[in-house]
Amino acid sequence: MPSNISQNLLEDLERILISEEDVQNRVRELGEQISKDYEGKELVLVGILRGGLVFLSDLTRAIKIPHSFDMCGASSYAGGTSSSGRVQITKDVEVNLHNKHVLICEDIYDSGRTLGAISELLRLHKPASIEMCAFLWKKVPERYTDVEIKYKGFDIDDVFVVGYGLDYEELYRNLPMIGVLSPRVYAGESES
Numbered sequence: 001m002p003s004n005i006s007q008n009l010l011e012d013l014e015r016i017l018i019s020e021e022d023v024q025n026r027v028r029e030l031g032e033q034i035s036k037d038y039e040g041k042e043l044v045l046v047g048i049l050r051g052g053l054v055f056l057s058d059l060t061r062a063i064k065i066p067h068s069f070d071m072c073g074a075s076s077y078a079g080g081t082s083s084s085g086r087v088q089i090t091k092d093v094e095v096n097l098h099n100k101h102v103l104i105c106e107d108i109y110d111s112g113r114t115l116g117a118i119s120e121l122l123r124l125h126k127p128a129s130i131e132m133c134a135f136l137w138k139k140v141p142e143r144y145t146d147v148e149i150k151y152k153g154f155d156i157d158d159v160f161v162v163g164y165g166l167d168y169e170e171l172y173r174n175l176p177m178i179g180v181l182s183p184r185v186y187a188g189e190s191e192s
């Protein structure tokens with residue numbers, strides 16, 4: 001167990017779904033694949049704040065070809081454990097995407113609303129191509145967009161997870177592994 005992680009955060013996990021080692025190995029593999037696929041192309045990674053920040057910061061260092069990155073902002077969970085159904089764009093990119101090959105990097109693909117809204121936004125910048133990379137791909141019964149995911153880290157069941165950028169009420173993002181949050185943490189959460 002990592003000694004530098006607050007014991008309280010770990011105690012709130014029902015179980016560890018993906019260990020830190022497995023997370024890092026998979027990011028390395030994704031980086032190698034992306035480096036091959038985009039060789040000779042002008043690549044820009046676009047991470048989605050805030051959850052995608054941790055994944056983006058590891059992925060950029062796992063990609064060995066020249067590229068740039070930026071972040072855009074979207075929020076769909078209003079603090080709880082289920083998607084609010086509305087995606088709010090909170091920040092556009094600043095790097096020039098015109099004629100560049102854009103790879104959107106998201107922490108998790110759940111209902112698909114966030115990636116759908118962000119890809120629409122980025123299309124306005126007239127890039128040469130747009131592809132998606134989701135570190136986690138949740139097996140949910142219903143999706144609202146059929147955005148195609150080119151790179152996937154792991155398929156997971158339809159459970160609420162935290163860690164590696166993913167939060168519950170803005171906490172747990174700093175856990176280096178992916179864990180299933182114990183339901184007692186959000187018991188009594190009100191529907192809004």
Ligand code: IMP
Pocket residue numbers: 048051076077083106107108109110111112113114115159160161162166167168
């Ligand atoms: P979507 O728009 O429903 O695909 O949701 C995507 C966003 O919801 C992600 O970027 C996350 O911020 C958040 N999200 C979805 N599933 C989870 C989860 O299991 N834990 C924490 N955040 C999640």
Ligand code: MG
Pocket residue numbers: 051077166167
């Ligand atoms: Mg969130």
